[in-house]
Amino acid sequence: MSPNDDQSHSATTIFDVARLAGVSHQTVSRVLNNLPNVRASTRERVEQAIRQLHYVPSQAARALVTRRSRTIGLVATGLPDFGPSSIVLSFNQSARAAGYAVIATNPTDIEGSTLRSSAEMLIRQSVEAIVLLAAERGVLDAFDGWELGVPLISIASEARGRGVRVSLDQYGGARRAVAHLLELGHRDIVHLAGPAGSMDAEERLRGWRDALATAGLSAADPLRGDWSSGSGYTLGRRLLDERTPAAVFVGNDQMALGLLHALQDAGLRVPEDVSVVGFDDVPDSAHFSPPLTTVRQDFMLLGQEATAAVLAALRDDEVAAQSAMRTPELVVRASTLRR
CATH class of the missing domain: 1.10.260.40 (lambda repressor-like DNA-binding domains)
Structure with a gap:
């Protein structure tokens, strides 16, 4: 309606x-x-x-x-990578377990008109709430100006816009990754970041910078990729054309995979010559060569928390609707070594 x-x-x-x-x-x-x-x-x-x-x-x-549709709308933006896909799967499963069906829309761009059309389509189908899986800042900013008439729950890294937000602590996870490298004695830590405008990328970049600053170290400009292993390889070759850093904190595991390939092509050993830390802990990361030290995000839990926030919002339980932000876990494997 x-x-x-x-x-x-x-x-x-x-x-x-x-x-x-x-x-x-x-x-x-x-x-x-x-x-x-x-x-x-x-x-x-x-x-x-x-x-x-x-x-x-x-x-x-x-x-x-009295017009209870028992349906929840889902607007999922961004690429269908491992993290977003896992969140969507978990949200669908937990919503179904709670007796709700999910009507999903996946806008191909984040233009305001496209997003508005997606939201209006869900409202016309009488959804009781809308969950927004937002990859970029512009998505939250667009929804901030609209009155939907139903609760809005955002899955987003940054505290922007209105409504209830659930999230994993990207900033804290990045700080844990860099702290691990610092504890191993590394002082030259480069960052391969995700794309500008991505909230996850910006929070991880901020965590890297602040961790270095806390240690009294300056941060050079990051190299930016697009989350793909291909961009990780390209950035790795570009980095190695200039110098060989002691360690690299990579914005996600797929780019880390590309970096490992670039290091191997350059005749460098990981971790003996360069330590590498990724982010996400995709299922294959334990089988990279070498197995990747990374930051594990509990995407399944995040999907469940999004459902819990929806149910709390529908009860107008304002306290329960505000989900605690959990810091991802560092998983140490063979791609890092003490200097």
Whole structure:
């Protein structure tokens, strides 16, 4: 149901009340219908918003709470790499276990018109909430300006925009990776970063810079790839044309695989000549040559937490809806060595 489909006797809609009160439109309808399971403080906010906006509810607005579609919308942006695909799989499984179906849309670009069309398609199918898997900042910024009329849960690395956010601590994971190299005695640590605009890439880059700064070391400009092993190979060859660093922190495991290939082609040994740390812990990383030291992200848990945040938002459980951010785990293998 589109927000424009619910017109009260005044110009104000139930969605205006929900936005002002900071709740879902279902909660406003529960208050209008004097139903239980609405905390007193929330009910007071809704009633105050109704008075402030001089809202006159329509019969359609009163009935909204009973129109339970048991569906959740998913807008997944970015490439179908290992991490995003794992999150989507986990979210679908956990939503289904909770009795919800998932309607997914995968916009091919992040233009505002494309994203708006995706969101409107989901709203027309009466989803009770929308989960946004956002790879780039522009996606969150675009959704920040829209009133959806349903709860919005974002899976995103940065605290941008509105709604509830669930995330893994990319920044903390990067700091753990660099701290490991520093503990091994490395002082010349280069970073092969992901693409500009990617929130994951920017948070990992920030963690690398801050870890070096804490150790009293300066950070050179990173080399930027596109997450692919091909770009890791190209950047590795470019780096080695200039110099051979003691260690490299790579933005993801696929680029690390390309770097290992470039180092091998240059006749350099890992970890004897260069230590390498990746990020993600893709299933194949334990079988790289050598097995890759990396940062393990629990993508399955993140998908489950997104579902839990949706259910909490639908209950208007504001505390439970705010998920704790977990720092990924460092997995030490054979690609790093003490200097």
